[in-house]
Amino acid sequence: MKLQHYLGGxxxxxxxxxDVRVFVEPWETRIFGIHTAMMALSSxxxxxxxxxxxxxxxxxxxxxxxxxxxxxxxxxxxxYYEKWLGGISGYFIANGYxxxxxxxxxxxxxxxxxxxxxxxAGAAEIDERVVQYLVEGDSPKRDVQVTFExxxxxxxxxxxxxxxxxxxxxxxxxxxxxxxxxVYDGAYTYLCDTGPDGxxxxxxxxxxxxxxxxxxxxxxxxxxxxYADLYASYLAPLEGEIATAKAA
Amino acid sequence: xxxxxxxxxDREAYSAxxxxxxxxxxxxxxxxxxxxxxxxxxxxxxxxxxxxxxKIVAKAWSxxxxxxxxxxxxxxAIAELNLPEGMxxxxxxxxxxxxxxxxxxxxxxxTLCSCYPWPVLGLPPYWYKDPxxxxxxxxxxxxxxxxxxxxxxxxxxxxxxxxxxxxxWFVVPERPAGTEHLSEMELEALITPETMMxxxxxxxx
Numbered sequence: 170m171k172l173q174h175y176l177g178g179x180x181x182x183x184x185x186x187x188d189v190r191v192f193v194e195p196w197e198t199r200i201f202g203i204h205t206a207m208m209a210l211s212s213x214x215x216x217x218x219x220x221x222x223x224x225x226x227x228x229x230x231x232x233x234x235x236x237x238x239x240x241x242x243x244x245x246x247x248x249y250y251e252k253w254l255g256g257i258s259g260y261f262i263a264n265g266y267x268x269x270x271x272x273x274x275x276x277x278x279x280x281x282x283x284x285x286x287x288x289x290a291g292a293a294e295i296d297e298r299v300v301q302y303l304v305e306g307d308s309p310k311r312d313v314q315v316t317f318e319x320x321x322x323x324x325x326x327x328x329x330x331x332x333x334x335x336x337x338x339x340x341x342x343x344x345x346x347x348x349x350x351x352v353y354d355g356a357y358t359y360l361c362d363t364g365p366d367g368x369x370x371x372x373x374x375x376x377x378x379x380x381x382x383x384x385x386x387x388x389x390x391x392x393x394x395x396y397a398d399l400y401a402s403y404l405a406p407l408e409g410e411i412a413t414a415k416a417a
Numbered sequence: 418x419x420x421x422x423x424x425x426x427d428r429e430a431y432s433a434x435x436x437x438x439x440x441x442x443x444x445x446x447x448x449x450x451x452x453x454x455x456x457x458x459x460x461x462x463x464x465x466x467x468x469x470x471x472k473i474v475a476k477a478w479s480x481x482x483x484x485x486x487x488x489x490x491x492x493x494a495i496a497e498l499n500l501p502e503g504m505x506x507x508x509x510x511x512x513x514x515x516x517x518x519x520x521x522x523x524x525x526x527x528t529l530c531s532c533y534p535w536p537v538l539g540l541p542p543y544w545y546k547d548p549x550x551x552x553x554x555x556x557x558x559x560x561x562x563x564x565x566x567x568x569x570x571x572x573x574x575x576x577x578x579x580x581x582x583x584x585x586w587f588v589v590p591e592r593p594a595g596t597e598h599l600s601e602m603e604l605e606a607l608i609t610p611e612t613m614m615x616x617x618x619x620x621x622x
Binding site: 173176180188194195198199200201203205206207208210233243244245248249254261271275280287289292296304309310336337341353374376381384385388389390392397399 | 421422424427429430431432433434435436437438439440441442443444445446447448449450451452453454455456457458460464465502503505506507508509510511528529530531539540541542543544546547548549550551552553554555556557558559560561564565566571572573574575576577578579580581582583584609610611616
Protein backbone atom coordinates (compact mmCIF):
# COMPACT_ATOMS: atom_id res chain seq x y z
CA MET A 170 0.00 0.00 0.00
CA LYS A 171 1.26 3.43 -0.96
CA LEU A 172 0.40 6.50 1.09
CA GLN A 173 0.26 8.48 -2.15
CA HIS A 174 -2.82 6.42 -3.14
CA TYR A 175 -4.53 7.34 0.13
CA LEU A 176 -3.95 11.07 0.49
CA GLY A 177 -7.62 12.08 0.55
CA GLY A 178 -8.70 12.66 4.14
CA UNK A 179 -5.27 12.37 5.76
CA UNK A 180 -5.32 14.33 9.02
CA UNK A 181 -2.96 16.49 11.07
CA UNK A 182 -1.06 17.97 8.16
CA UNK A 183 -1.24 21.59 9.28
CA UNK A 184 -2.25 24.63 7.22
CA UNK A 185 -2.55 24.51 3.44
CA UNK A 186 -0.29 26.49 1.14
CA UNK A 187 -2.08 29.41 -0.48
CA ASP A 188 0.79 30.15 -2.90
CA VAL A 189 -0.76 31.05 -6.26
CA ARG A 190 2.50 30.82 -8.20
CA VAL A 191 2.87 28.07 -10.81
CA PHE A 192 6.66 28.03 -10.54
CA VAL A 193 8.55 29.19 -7.47
CA GLU A 194 12.07 28.91 -8.92
CA PRO A 195 13.07 29.75 -12.51
CA TRP A 196 14.62 26.29 -12.98
CA GLU A 197 11.21 24.67 -12.50
CA THR A 198 10.02 26.03 -15.85
CA ARG A 199 12.71 23.96 -17.62
CA ILE A 200 11.65 20.58 -16.20
CA PHE A 201 8.03 21.35 -17.02
CA GLY A 202 9.04 22.10 -20.61
CA ILE A 203 11.11 18.90 -20.87
CA HIS A 204 8.22 16.79 -19.54
CA THR A 205 5.72 18.30 -21.95
CA ALA A 206 8.06 17.85 -24.93
CA MET A 207 8.53 14.20 -23.91
CA MET A 208 4.76 13.66 -23.79
CA ALA A 209 4.47 15.21 -27.25
CA LEU A 210 7.28 13.06 -28.70
CA SER A 211 6.13 9.85 -26.98
CA SER A 212 6.10 6.93 -29.40
CA UNK A 213 2.50 5.75 -28.93
CA UNK A 214 1.00 8.95 -30.37
CA UNK A 215 -0.08 9.01 -34.00
CA UNK A 216 1.64 12.31 -34.76
CA UNK A 217 4.13 12.94 -37.61
CA UNK A 218 7.50 11.23 -37.26
CA UNK A 219 10.35 13.58 -36.40
CA UNK A 220 14.15 13.27 -36.29
CA UNK A 221 13.97 13.13 -32.47
CA UNK A 222 15.89 10.20 -30.98
CA UNK A 223 13.14 9.72 -28.39
CA UNK A 224 11.75 6.27 -29.17
CA UNK A 225 9.98 5.25 -25.98
CA UNK A 226 6.70 6.03 -24.22
CA UNK A 227 6.36 8.85 -21.70
CA UNK A 228 2.92 9.85 -20.43
CA UNK A 229 1.39 11.24 -17.26
CA UNK A 230 1.18 7.64 -16.05
CA UNK A 231 4.98 7.38 -16.07
CA UNK A 232 5.36 10.62 -14.15
CA UNK A 233 2.68 9.54 -11.66
CA UNK A 234 4.24 6.10 -11.18
CA UNK A 235 7.48 7.83 -10.23
CA UNK A 236 5.76 10.05 -7.66
CA UNK A 237 3.80 7.11 -6.28
CA UNK A 238 6.97 5.04 -5.90
CA UNK A 239 8.67 7.62 -3.67
CA UNK A 240 9.24 7.16 0.01
CA UNK A 241 6.17 8.92 1.45
CA UNK A 242 8.33 11.19 3.58
CA UNK A 243 10.17 12.29 0.43
CA UNK A 244 6.82 12.79 -1.29
CA UNK A 245 5.97 15.44 1.31
CA UNK A 246 9.52 16.72 1.60
CA UNK A 247 10.18 17.67 -1.99
CA UNK A 248 8.36 20.32 -3.96
CA TYR A 249 6.28 19.33 -6.98
CA TYR A 250 8.90 20.03 -9.63
CA GLU A 251 11.73 18.59 -7.54
CA LYS A 252 9.86 15.27 -7.79
CA TRP A 253 9.53 15.77 -11.55
CA LEU A 254 13.24 16.44 -11.91
CA GLY A 255 14.10 13.25 -10.04
CA GLY A 256 11.59 11.11 -11.93
CA ILE A 257 12.43 12.40 -15.40
CA SER A 258 16.22 12.23 -14.89
CA GLY A 259 15.79 8.68 -13.62
CA TYR A 260 13.73 7.74 -16.68
CA PHE A 261 16.36 8.96 -19.15
CA ILE A 262 19.06 7.07 -17.26
CA ALA A 263 17.00 3.86 -16.89
CA ASN A 264 16.15 3.91 -20.61
CA GLY A 265 19.75 4.41 -21.71
CA TYR A 266 19.41 7.89 -23.22
CA UNK A 267 21.99 9.29 -20.82
CA UNK A 268 24.18 7.91 -18.07
CA UNK A 269 24.11 8.91 -14.42
CA UNK A 270 27.83 9.70 -14.70
CA UNK A 271 27.46 12.17 -17.56
CA UNK A 272 24.49 13.84 -15.88
CA UNK A 273 26.45 14.21 -12.64
CA UNK A 274 29.52 15.53 -14.46
CA UNK A 275 27.56 18.08 -16.48
CA UNK A 276 25.58 19.12 -13.38
CA UNK A 277 28.92 19.91 -11.79
CA UNK A 278 29.90 22.05 -14.78
CA UNK A 279 26.68 24.04 -14.78
CA UNK A 280 26.89 24.35 -10.99
CA UNK A 281 30.30 26.00 -11.32
CA UNK A 282 29.30 28.04 -14.33
CA UNK A 283 25.51 28.62 -14.46
CA UNK A 284 25.83 30.90 -17.48
CA UNK A 285 27.49 28.22 -19.63
CA UNK A 286 25.26 28.17 -22.73
CA UNK A 287 23.11 25.23 -23.81
CA UNK A 288 24.03 23.42 -27.03
CA UNK A 289 22.28 24.70 -30.16
CA ALA A 290 20.80 21.86 -32.21
CA GLY A 291 17.66 20.14 -33.39
CA ALA A 292 15.21 19.97 -36.27
CA ALA A 293 12.18 22.27 -36.48
CA GLU A 294 9.86 19.24 -37.01
CA ILE A 295 10.45 18.24 -33.40
CA ASP A 296 9.04 21.48 -32.03
CA GLU A 297 6.26 21.51 -34.61
CA ARG A 298 5.14 18.18 -33.20
CA VAL A 299 5.30 19.58 -29.66
CA VAL A 300 2.89 22.37 -30.64
CA GLN A 301 0.68 19.94 -32.56
CA TYR A 302 0.38 17.76 -29.47
CA LEU A 303 -0.62 20.71 -27.29
CA VAL A 304 -3.23 21.86 -29.81
CA GLU A 305 -4.71 18.42 -30.58
CA GLY A 306 -4.29 16.70 -27.23
CA ASP A 307 -4.58 12.96 -26.77
CA SER A 308 -8.17 12.05 -26.04
CA PRO A 309 -8.65 8.74 -24.23
CA LYS A 310 -12.15 8.42 -25.73
CA ARG A 311 -12.53 5.38 -28.01
CA ASP A 312 -15.24 4.50 -30.46
CA VAL A 313 -15.96 1.00 -29.17
CA GLN A 314 -19.10 -0.75 -28.00
CA VAL A 315 -19.28 -1.02 -24.23
CA THR A 316 -21.97 -2.03 -21.80
CA PHE A 317 -23.12 0.52 -19.27
CA GLU A 318 -23.84 -1.46 -16.15
CA UNK A 319 -25.18 1.50 -14.15
CA UNK A 320 -27.47 4.46 -14.67
CA UNK A 321 -27.88 7.80 -12.92
CA UNK A 322 -29.19 7.37 -9.38
CA UNK A 323 -27.90 3.80 -8.92
CA UNK A 324 -26.23 3.05 -5.61
CA UNK A 325 -22.96 1.22 -6.23
CA UNK A 326 -20.06 -0.21 -4.28
CA UNK A 327 -16.43 0.73 -4.83
CA UNK A 328 -14.17 -2.28 -5.19
CA UNK A 329 -10.95 -2.65 -3.25
CA UNK A 330 -8.85 -3.64 -6.26
CA UNK A 331 -5.25 -4.88 -5.91
CA UNK A 332 -3.31 -1.76 -6.93
CA UNK A 333 0.43 -2.18 -6.95
CA UNK A 334 2.42 0.33 -8.98
CA UNK A 335 -0.26 2.76 -10.07
CA UNK A 336 -3.97 3.42 -9.68
CA UNK A 337 -6.68 5.96 -10.52
CA UNK A 338 -8.85 4.86 -7.60
CA UNK A 339 -8.44 7.21 -4.63
CA UNK A 340 -7.80 5.07 -1.55
CA UNK A 341 -10.38 6.81 0.64
CA UNK A 342 -13.17 5.59 -1.67
CA UNK A 343 -12.30 1.89 -1.51
CA UNK A 344 -15.05 -0.33 -0.09
CA UNK A 345 -17.37 2.70 0.17
CA UNK A 346 -20.81 3.16 -1.32
CA UNK A 347 -21.77 5.94 -3.73
CA UNK A 348 -24.48 7.08 -6.12
CA UNK A 349 -24.05 7.52 -9.86
CA UNK A 350 -24.26 11.27 -10.69
CA UNK A 351 -23.24 11.12 -14.36
CA VAL A 352 -22.74 8.37 -16.91
CA TYR A 353 -20.17 9.83 -19.29
CA ASP A 354 -20.86 9.33 -22.96
CA GLY A 355 -18.56 6.79 -24.63
CA ALA A 356 -15.64 4.69 -23.48
CA TYR A 357 -12.28 5.83 -22.16
CA THR A 358 -8.86 4.24 -22.05
CA TYR A 359 -6.20 5.01 -19.48
CA LEU A 360 -2.61 5.91 -20.39
CA CYS A 361 -1.28 2.51 -19.38
CA ASP A 362 -2.53 -0.88 -18.29
CA THR A 363 -2.53 -0.91 -14.48
CA GLY A 364 -2.65 -4.72 -14.35
CA PRO A 365 -4.77 -6.23 -11.56
CA ASP A 366 -5.77 -2.67 -10.59
CA GLY A 367 -7.92 -2.87 -13.68
CA UNK A 368 -7.78 0.23 -15.89
CA UNK A 369 -6.23 0.70 -19.33
CA UNK A 370 -8.70 -0.67 -21.89
CA UNK A 371 -11.63 1.46 -23.07
CA UNK A 372 -14.49 1.32 -20.58
CA UNK A 373 -17.28 3.54 -19.25
CA UNK A 374 -16.49 6.25 -16.73
CA UNK A 375 -18.95 7.38 -14.08
CA UNK A 376 -19.08 10.41 -11.85
CA UNK A 377 -20.02 9.10 -8.42
CA UNK A 378 -21.35 11.06 -5.45
CA UNK A 379 -20.22 10.11 -1.95
CA UNK A 380 -21.69 11.17 1.37
CA UNK A 381 -18.84 12.58 3.49
CA UNK A 382 -20.47 11.35 6.72
CA UNK A 383 -20.14 7.81 5.32
CA UNK A 384 -16.56 8.38 4.16
CA UNK A 385 -15.45 9.87 7.47
CA UNK A 386 -17.92 8.66 10.12
CA UNK A 387 -18.26 11.16 12.95
CA UNK A 388 -15.54 13.29 11.43
CA UNK A 389 -16.93 15.11 8.38
CA UNK A 390 -17.99 18.69 7.83
CA UNK A 391 -21.72 19.34 7.35
CA UNK A 392 -23.48 20.09 4.06
CA UNK A 393 -20.98 18.95 1.50
CA UNK A 394 -20.80 16.25 -1.15
CA UNK A 395 -17.77 14.61 -2.64
CA TYR A 396 -17.78 13.53 -6.28
CA ALA A 397 -15.17 11.46 -8.09
CA ASP A 398 -14.82 10.38 -11.72
CA LEU A 399 -14.21 6.64 -11.68
CA TYR A 400 -13.49 4.02 -14.32
CA ALA A 401 -16.16 1.32 -14.51
CA SER A 402 -13.83 -1.45 -13.37
CA TYR A 403 -13.57 0.21 -9.95
CA LEU A 404 -17.34 -0.07 -9.47
CA ALA A 405 -19.47 -3.07 -8.48
CA PRO A 406 -23.18 -3.58 -7.90
CA LEU A 407 -24.23 -3.56 -4.29
CA GLU A 408 -24.22 -7.18 -3.10
CA GLY A 409 -27.74 -6.92 -1.76
CA GLU A 410 -28.91 -5.81 -5.18
CA ILE A 411 -27.30 -8.79 -6.87
CA ALA A 412 -29.13 -11.07 -4.45
CA THR A 413 -32.41 -9.27 -5.11
CA ALA A 414 -31.97 -9.53 -8.87
CA LYS A 415 -31.26 -13.28 -8.65
CA ALA A 416 -34.26 -13.88 -6.44
CA ALA A 417 -36.49 -12.02 -8.91
CA UNK B 418 22.50 9.68 10.80
CA UNK B 419 19.36 9.84 8.66
CA UNK B 420 19.42 12.86 6.38
CA UNK B 421 15.87 12.22 5.10
CA UNK B 422 14.60 15.27 6.96
CA UNK B 423 17.28 17.64 5.72
CA UNK B 424 17.64 19.53 2.47
CA UNK B 425 20.97 20.20 0.80
CA UNK B 426 22.26 23.67 1.65
CA ASP B 427 22.45 24.43 -2.06
CA ARG B 428 19.02 22.96 -2.79
CA GLU B 429 17.94 25.36 -5.54
CA ALA B 430 21.36 25.96 -7.09
CA TYR B 431 21.85 22.21 -7.36
CA SER B 432 18.45 21.63 -8.99
CA ALA B 433 19.04 24.55 -11.36
CA UNK B 434 22.38 23.06 -12.46
CA UNK B 435 20.93 19.57 -12.75
CA UNK B 436 17.95 20.57 -14.90
CA UNK B 437 20.26 22.59 -17.14
CA UNK B 438 22.58 19.61 -17.46
CA UNK B 439 19.61 17.40 -18.31
CA UNK B 440 18.32 19.82 -20.93
CA UNK B 441 21.82 20.15 -22.43
CA UNK B 442 22.25 16.37 -22.67
CA UNK B 443 18.82 15.90 -24.24
CA UNK B 444 19.64 18.53 -26.88
CA UNK B 445 23.05 17.00 -27.51
CA UNK B 446 21.55 13.50 -27.89
CA UNK B 447 18.85 14.71 -30.26
CA UNK B 448 15.89 13.99 -27.98
CA UNK B 449 14.68 17.60 -27.95
CA UNK B 450 15.92 20.78 -29.63
CA UNK B 451 17.43 23.89 -28.09
CA UNK B 452 14.01 25.52 -28.61
CA UNK B 453 11.69 22.76 -27.32
CA UNK B 454 11.41 23.99 -23.73
CA UNK B 455 10.89 27.61 -24.78
CA UNK B 456 8.31 26.49 -27.34
CA UNK B 457 6.30 24.84 -24.56
CA UNK B 458 6.65 27.80 -22.18
CA UNK B 459 5.70 30.27 -24.90
CA UNK B 460 2.57 28.24 -25.67
CA UNK B 461 1.45 28.60 -22.05
CA UNK B 462 2.26 32.32 -22.06
CA UNK B 463 0.25 33.09 -25.15
CA UNK B 464 -2.25 30.36 -26.03
CA UNK B 465 -3.19 28.12 -23.09
CA UNK B 466 -3.80 29.97 -19.86
CA UNK B 467 -6.23 31.47 -17.36
CA UNK B 468 -6.86 34.34 -19.79
CA UNK B 469 -9.02 31.88 -21.78
CA UNK B 470 -10.98 30.79 -18.72
CA UNK B 471 -11.58 34.43 -17.79
CA LYS B 472 -13.07 35.08 -21.24
CA ILE B 473 -15.33 32.02 -20.91
CA VAL B 474 -16.58 33.04 -17.46
CA ALA B 475 -17.06 36.70 -18.45
CA LYS B 476 -19.15 35.52 -21.40
CA ALA B 477 -21.19 33.27 -19.06
CA TRP B 478 -21.78 36.26 -16.74
CA SER B 479 -22.97 38.43 -19.62
CA UNK B 480 -25.06 35.78 -21.37
CA UNK B 481 -27.08 33.42 -19.12
CA UNK B 482 -28.05 31.21 -22.08
CA UNK B 483 -24.35 30.69 -22.81
CA UNK B 484 -23.79 29.81 -19.15
CA UNK B 485 -26.49 27.13 -19.40
CA UNK B 486 -24.87 25.72 -22.53
CA UNK B 487 -21.44 25.84 -20.88
CA UNK B 488 -22.59 23.73 -17.96
CA UNK B 489 -24.61 21.35 -20.17
CA UNK B 490 -21.89 20.69 -22.78
CA UNK B 491 -18.65 22.44 -21.84
CA UNK B 492 -16.48 21.70 -24.93
CA UNK B 493 -19.29 22.59 -27.33
CA ALA B 494 -19.99 25.92 -25.62
CA ILE B 495 -16.28 26.80 -25.49
CA ALA B 496 -16.01 26.08 -29.22
CA GLU B 497 -18.55 28.87 -29.87
CA LEU B 498 -16.06 31.47 -28.64
CA ASN B 499 -13.22 33.03 -30.56
CA LEU B 500 -10.42 31.51 -28.46
CA PRO B 501 -6.99 30.28 -29.62
CA GLU B 502 -6.83 26.94 -31.42
CA GLY B 503 -6.36 24.07 -28.97
CA MET B 504 -9.23 24.54 -26.51
CA UNK B 505 -9.81 20.77 -26.73
CA UNK B 506 -6.06 20.12 -26.76
CA UNK B 507 -3.73 18.63 -24.17
CA UNK B 508 -5.43 18.25 -20.76
CA UNK B 509 -8.61 19.80 -22.11
CA UNK B 510 -9.87 16.94 -24.28
CA UNK B 511 -12.80 16.39 -21.92
CA UNK B 512 -13.74 19.32 -19.71
CA UNK B 513 -16.71 19.97 -17.48
CA UNK B 514 -17.74 23.28 -15.93
CA UNK B 515 -19.81 23.52 -12.74
CA UNK B 516 -21.51 26.76 -11.75
CA UNK B 517 -21.66 28.31 -8.31
CA UNK B 518 -24.99 29.72 -7.14
CA UNK B 519 -26.64 31.11 -4.02
CA UNK B 520 -26.95 27.62 -2.52
CA UNK B 521 -23.91 25.81 -3.91
CA UNK B 522 -20.17 26.38 -3.95
CA UNK B 523 -17.93 24.11 -6.04
CA UNK B 524 -14.33 23.18 -5.30
CA UNK B 525 -12.08 21.26 -7.72
CA UNK B 526 -9.40 18.95 -6.35
CA UNK B 527 -7.20 16.06 -7.48
CA THR B 528 -6.30 13.80 -4.58
CA LEU B 529 -4.13 11.45 -6.68
CA CYS B 530 -2.05 14.00 -8.62
CA SER B 531 -2.73 17.46 -10.07
CA CYS B 532 -5.17 17.12 -13.01
CA TYR B 533 -5.96 20.62 -14.28
CA PRO B 534 -7.74 22.01 -17.38
CA TRP B 535 -4.72 23.35 -19.28
CA PRO B 536 -6.39 25.06 -22.25
CA VAL B 537 -8.64 27.25 -20.12
CA LEU B 538 -6.58 27.62 -16.94
CA GLY B 539 -2.98 26.97 -17.96
CA LEU B 540 -0.80 25.35 -15.33
CA PRO B 541 -1.81 24.56 -11.75
CA PRO B 542 -0.68 26.91 -8.97
CA TYR B 543 1.35 25.51 -6.07
CA TRP B 544 -1.60 25.45 -3.66
CA TYR B 545 -3.44 23.02 -5.95
CA LYS B 546 -0.46 20.67 -6.25
CA ASP B 547 0.31 20.66 -2.53
CA PRO B 548 -0.33 17.27 -0.85
CA UNK B 549 -1.71 18.99 2.26
CA UNK B 550 -4.44 20.73 0.25
CA UNK B 551 -5.21 17.55 -1.70
CA UNK B 552 -5.56 15.55 1.53
CA UNK B 553 -7.56 18.04 3.55
CA UNK B 554 -9.95 19.39 0.91
CA UNK B 555 -11.52 15.92 0.58
CA UNK B 556 -12.63 15.86 4.23
CA UNK B 557 -12.75 19.44 5.48
CA UNK B 558 -13.32 21.83 2.55
CA UNK B 559 -14.80 24.54 4.77
CA UNK B 560 -11.74 24.62 7.02
CA UNK B 561 -9.47 24.68 3.96
CA UNK B 562 -11.41 27.49 2.27
CA UNK B 563 -11.24 29.52 5.49
CA UNK B 564 -7.45 29.34 5.24
CA UNK B 565 -7.81 30.87 1.77
CA UNK B 566 -9.86 33.65 3.38
CA UNK B 567 -13.19 32.34 2.12
CA UNK B 568 -15.96 31.67 4.66
CA UNK B 569 -18.68 29.53 3.07
CA UNK B 570 -21.88 29.65 5.17
CA UNK B 571 -23.12 26.31 6.50
CA UNK B 572 -26.35 26.79 4.56
CA UNK B 573 -24.41 26.72 1.27
CA UNK B 574 -23.65 23.21 0.04
CA UNK B 575 -20.04 22.62 -0.93
CA UNK B 576 -19.52 20.24 -3.83
CA UNK B 577 -15.99 18.87 -4.03
CA UNK B 578 -15.03 17.30 -7.37
CA UNK B 579 -12.08 14.89 -7.32
CA UNK B 580 -10.49 14.62 -10.79
CA UNK B 581 -9.50 10.98 -11.05
CA UNK B 582 -10.38 10.02 -14.65
CA UNK B 583 -10.70 11.83 -18.00
CA UNK B 584 -12.60 14.98 -17.00
CA UNK B 585 -10.79 18.23 -16.29
CA TRP B 586 -13.03 20.45 -14.17
CA PHE B 587 -13.43 24.17 -13.63
CA VAL B 588 -15.85 26.41 -11.76
CA VAL B 589 -18.00 29.22 -13.10
CA PRO B 590 -17.95 31.59 -10.13
CA GLU B 591 -20.87 33.90 -9.39
CA ARG B 592 -20.85 37.36 -10.91
CA PRO B 593 -20.19 39.85 -8.11
CA ALA B 594 -22.82 42.47 -7.30
CA GLY B 595 -22.08 45.98 -8.51
CA THR B 596 -20.54 44.88 -11.82
CA GLU B 597 -23.62 45.45 -14.00
CA HIS B 598 -21.95 48.39 -15.77
CA LEU B 599 -18.74 46.52 -16.64
CA SER B 600 -17.87 45.27 -20.11
CA GLU B 601 -16.85 41.65 -20.68
CA MET B 602 -13.24 42.77 -20.91
CA GLU B 603 -13.49 44.59 -17.58
CA LEU B 604 -15.15 41.53 -16.03
CA GLU B 605 -12.26 39.31 -17.18
CA ALA B 606 -9.94 41.19 -14.82
CA LEU B 607 -12.01 39.97 -11.83
CA ILE B 608 -11.67 36.29 -12.75
CA THR B 609 -8.59 34.56 -11.32
CA PRO B 610 -7.55 30.88 -11.50
CA GLU B 611 -8.51 30.64 -7.82
CA THR B 612 -12.10 31.72 -8.56
CA MET B 613 -12.25 29.13 -11.36
CA MET B 614 -11.10 26.33 -9.05
CA UNK B 615 -13.29 27.36 -6.13
CA UNK B 616 -10.84 28.56 -3.47
CA UNK B 617 -11.94 32.16 -4.01
CA UNK B 618 -15.02 34.05 -5.18
CA UNK B 619 -14.91 36.88 -7.68
CA UNK B 620 -14.99 40.35 -6.17
CA UNK B 621 -16.13 43.64 -7.68
CA UNK B 622 -12.69 45.25 -7.55
